[in-house]
Amino acid sequence: MKPAIRPLLAAAFLLVFTIAQSYADETAAVRSGYYYASPETKAIQDDSFANPGTLWVEAGEARWNQKDGSKGKSCNGCHDDPETLAEAVTGYPKYEPALDKPLTLGQRINRCRVSHMDAKPYAPESEPLLSLEILLRAGATGRPMQVAIDGPMRPTFERGRQLYFQRRGQFNLACHQCHDDRPGEFVRGERLSEGQVNNFPAYLLRWSGVGSAQRRFQLCDAQARAEPRAIWSDDYVALEVYVAHRGRGLPIEAPAVRR
Amino acid sequence: MKAIRRISVPKKVKKDQVFTVRTLARHKMEPGVRFDADRFVVTPRHLLQEVLCHYNGQLVFRAEWFSAVSANPYLTFKVKAVESGEIKVTWIDDYAVETFAAAAIEVIDDPKS
Numbered sequence: 163m164k165p166a167i168r169p170l171l172a173a174a175f176l177l178v179f180t181i182a183q184s185y186a187d188e189t190a191a192v193r194s195g196y197y198y199a200s201p202e203t204k205a206i207q208d209d210s211f212a213n214p215g216t217l218w219v220e221a222g223e224a225r226w227n228q229k230d231g232s233k234g235k236s237c238n239g240c241h242d243d244p245e246t247l248a249e250a251v252t253g254y255p256k257y258e259p260a261l262d263k264p265l266t267l268g269q270r271i272n273r274c275r276v277s278h279m280d281a282k283p284y285a286p287e288s289e290p291l292l293s294l295e296i297l298l299r300a301g302a303t304g305r306p307m308q309v310a311i312d313g314p315m316r317p318t319f320e321r322g323r324q325l326y327f328q329r330r331g332q333f334n335l336a337c338h339q340c341h342d343d344r345p346g347e348f349v350r351g352e353r354l355s356e357g358q359v360n361n362f363p364a365y366l367l368r369w370s371g372v373g374s375a376q377r378r379f380q381l382c383d384a385q386a387r388a389e390p391r392a393i394w395s396d397d398y399v400a401l402e403v404y405v406a407h408r409g410r411g412l413p414i415e416a417p418a419v420r421r
Numbered sequence: 422m423k424a425i426r427r428i429s430v431p432k433k434v435k436k437d438q439v440f441t442v443r444t445l446a447r448h449k450m451e452p453g454v455r456f457d458a459d460r461f462v463v464t465p466r467h468l469l470q471e472v473l474c475h476y477n478g479q480l481v482f483r484a485e486w487f488s489a490v491s492a493n494p495y496l497t498f499k500v501k502a503v504e505s506g507e508i509k510v511t512w513i514d515d516y517a518v519e520t521f522a523a524a525a526i527e528v529i530d531d532p533k534s
Contacts, residue, residue: 214493217425217447224423370449370492 194412195420198346198355203367207419215296215365215417218289218372222297225290231281237294240278244301251302252414255403257315264318264399268295268374286393292372296363299416306413307360309406322404325397331388337401352421357382358409359402361418368421375402424448428510428522434502436530442474442482443497444510444522452488471513472496477506502528 196204207213226244229236241247250256254267265273268291272283284291311319326337340349341357348354362375376398380390391397425447434440446469453466468490474482482498500508509523 211427211429211443212445212495214445214447214495217427217445217493220425221423221447 192358192409192412193345193356194358194360194409194415195355196361196415196418198353199420200353203419203421206367207417213365213417213419215372215419218293218296218363218365219300219417221289222293222295222300225293226297231275231279233278233280235279237274244298247298248302248305251298252305252308253310255309255399255406257310257313259314262314263396264315264403266374266376266394266399266402267298268292269394271295271298287374287377292363292374295374296372296417299363299414302414303416304413306411307406308410309403311403311407315403318400318403319407321397322400322402325401326404326408331383331386333386333388335386335388337382337405356409357405358412359405360409360412361415361420363416364418364420366420372417375405424520426510426512426520426522428508428524430508430524430526433527433529436502436504436528438502439499440502440526441497442500442508442510443495444472445493445495446512446520447493448512448514450488450490450492450494454488466515468515469494469512470515473511473513474498474500475507475509475511476500477504502526504528 196207199207207215210216222244226237229239237244251267254270255264256270257263258265258270258273268284268286271291271294275281276283309315329336337357340354345354345356359375362378363372364378365372366378374393376393379398379401380393383390427445429443431440448469449467450469451464451467453463453468455464456462457464466488468488469486472482472484472486473480481500484496486494505526505528507523508526509521511519511521513519
């Protein structure tokens, strides 16, 4: 090897190493809300007996096996155990070709009920729907989130990204100002997280119950003194798609406990 | 909403050992002072008022609960092991509806240890 090339090679190696390093840092920075939760909240989540979210999972199990609708079918009749759907659950919100729009997990459960069970759809944020949702998410615990954003999902994803960086409300805040720029810092008594949705639907201590990611979005909007949008509105679904893709690779965590 | 009540005790304990009974109940614990703006009424009070623990039929623990107890209340307390048998915890709400959870416990009476 010519001596002249040697420093050049070293420089090239260093460059590649630096890029690899910075990329590794970027992926390492994606953290579940668990990381930012207080030790007391973590203790409740880690104790499978005391974790109140497991009450909803238990209720979901009962509902999973319960026959409903005019066809006399239950979820269990087609799907066996909730764990068999674990891989599919990691991909929600997912594109539904028949409706030409993405559906959240809750909307997908309702679609299943209407088209396959001939049963009434559940209301958004209703107890039975959240129980089933958290049951499915619990079955997929530990698997990385992987939301597809290519093809027909692209416009939704772009809309979600636009919403994420759009300032709104009387406080003139955008999502990224808290959740990208200041995770770990305090907003009054609240410790900011990265706003990941890998743990939703989660048991929130302030609600004394389980709520979906979109209900949490509504709370975020209200705290920024912006007009909250409706659950399952196109905007919130788009935002959920963006936020889920932003936290891709994070393991699903259910039933989670947050403040 | 179906009533879910949970209880956990150690499977085996030595005689005279003090062990922990852990319980979790699913309940809204509505205090009866909240105004529902949509229906223009005060949401009626609905609380678990009393918790009783029977060890082989004998009352060993009792608690009275009021409106400050959280939703989905988690309660633990200590009981001294006397003999093998059943630990039964009963929750009574303010409509006098009783719900319960029970668990078996085995007490080892070993004079050597």
